[in-house]
Amino acid sequence: MDREALLRRHEELLAQGWVRRFTAEEPRVSEMKEAYESMGLEVRIETGGVVEPGQDCSSCLDLPGFSGLYKTIYTRGEPKAARRDDELYE
Numbered sequence: 001m002d003r004e005a006l007l008r009r010h011e012e013l014l015a016q017g018w019v020r021r022f023t024a025e026e027p028r029v030s031e032m033k034e035a036y037e038s039m040g041l042e043v044r045i046e047t048g049g050v051v052e053p054g055q056d057c058s059s060c061l062d063l064p065g066f067s068g069l070y071k072t073i074y075t076r077g078e079p080k081a082a083r084r085d086d087e088l089y090e
Contacts, residue, residue: 010050010072017073023049036073040080046072074085 010020021032029045036043049070 006048009046013044013046013074016076018076019042021048021073021075023070025053025069025071029073032073036075041075042077042079044074044076045072046074048072 015018021036024032033043033045047068047070050072
């Protein structure tokens with residue numbers, strides 16, 4: 001997908017209530033997907049990196065053969081509240 005198509009898709013997702021979290025490679029994407037889901041958030045993974053207006057650095061996304069490695073994580077919803085009976089609060 002070209003850069004303009006990625007940006008259009010990004011804007012569509014924002015309009016649907018999704019929040020862009022970050023762009024990364026595996027295994028970070030899978031780790032963070034699990035973390036966000038454990039917080040009760042809906043998670044969506046989109047192939048490709050989004051460079052929003054005002055962002056300067058996109059060189060890694062422009063390298064031949066590398067653009068398909070990057071994925072952008074979006075979340076939607078409210079995180080569930082921490083349980084007070086969790087050992088973290090003891």
